[in-house]
Amino acid sequence: MKVLVPVKRVIDYNVKVRVKPDQTGVDLANVKMSMNPFDEISVEEAVRMKEAGTATEIVVVSIGPQQAQETLRTALAMGADRGILIKTDAMVEPLAVAKLLAKVVADEKPDLVLLGKQAIDDDSNQTGQMLAALLDWPQGTFAYKIEKDGDALKVTREVDGGLQTVKLQTPAVVTVDLRLNEPRYASLPNIMKAKKKEIAEKSPDDYGVDISPRLTVVKVTEPAARSGGVKVEDVAALVAKLKTAGAI
């Protein structure tokens, strides 16, 4: 099974984001960037599939600026075989990302596209589902467990209230949730080896996809601050406060 894993470069999840004073977005200057944590999980899952003998080749693809190459190198150091960088400095919305990925799928013909369920920057949670629709492939979103079942895939999904298992014909799109696995840290020898792995450079124009945005950002603001409350002395004082507030 050939696996395609799209990865996104985002603000590191430990960084406290700051909204720009001019309300045009969040401050990306001199901020640590990393691979989207959900994408690390999808890379890890693909590598485990390869180690288990179910995956034959892992191709990683990233759409973003030149520095997204570092994100691809991280994935290659984890165990992916080769990379594709679709280079653009523009902000690419999930719909356009899905269109570009559909073209990559047409070229690469993977049996499985494994994506993070959402990116932690725009929190859209759309790309995988959109890609599945554009390809007319089945989808298994929010995967908690992925098992090969003959030519099909059994995907156990995290849904409200519990877990749901679906069976997908391949080729298929699967998006991963937090508890599918714990991504590995790349070892130094593997980081060195990854430097020699191939990364093909492309542009959105190479695929003939119009990536112009459909949404205009009117403004980006800080969330309303919650006014700090009070500390209470003991349980009795807490109960009294809650009663006064009508909460109990």
Next chain:
Amino acid sequence: MAVLVIAEHAHSALSDATHKVVTAASKFGGDVDVLVAGENAGAVAPAAAKISGVRKVLKAEGESLRKQTAEAMEALVVPMMANYDAVFIAATTTGKNIAPRIAAKLDVMQISEVVEIIDSSTFVRPIYAGNAIMTVKSSDAKKVLTVRGTAFPAAEEGGSASVEDVAAPSGNFKSEFVSEEMVKSDRPELAGAKRVVSGGRALGSSDKFKEVIFPLADKLGAAVGASRAAVDAGYAPNDYQVGQTGKIVAPELYIAIGISGAIQHLAGMKDSKIIVAINKDEEAPIFQVADYGLVADLFVAVPELTNAL
């Protein structure tokens, strides 16, 4: 103008999330129709018809719509969109699974987790786990939105909309439902609960989580939640997780016990009306959002609180 709301339901009961999406849809302007799709849609449609402000209910009943798989829902909804300017779905795991498929087929950029509707093309949504709030204007001819339920009040009952049948789609959708394993509980459902008691890593074990958190939750008639740290440590099941990547809740009362208050957790509960934090670390960030903070050993304070109620 007209908006199609896709109803959420399970076990022949309409979910309260649908009422909230109807409220959001009514702010978009124009007529609001509700689509009830499923293998037992007939049992749910009358409840949808009673929601105030609904023009008509469209009922699509069939085996192919069992569990509302995204592939079948796409086949059902995309052709219907010729008659609508927008489709609204709750930002639940069901809605998030379905909506982007419809959007891609309509060649529309979806707007996820909308918390405010300014006008028929301008919407507000949180990004970066709620650490920034973005207002966007869509240039697409049709709008596809998922709606964050906690941001809108439930529409009232009192309507008497007509119910029309729509044919369920047929075909090979390349995907089939196999099974589900739902957490059985007599407690209220987390996402819509009026009171939530959540436990964190400080509980130390699954047994202690049950022993300390459950009695307080039961005394209050509250749903039980957990921080990601507690879930990752195995103290609580996955679907208890409150936070950006778990459930977003906004109850009238949220009690955080032994939860430090990581950004990801705060993103999931900071819109609660009253927040109580019990933690022995007085520097814990949770106290910055708590209306009432109690610096105490939770193993002493929580049983005391349970007994005091």
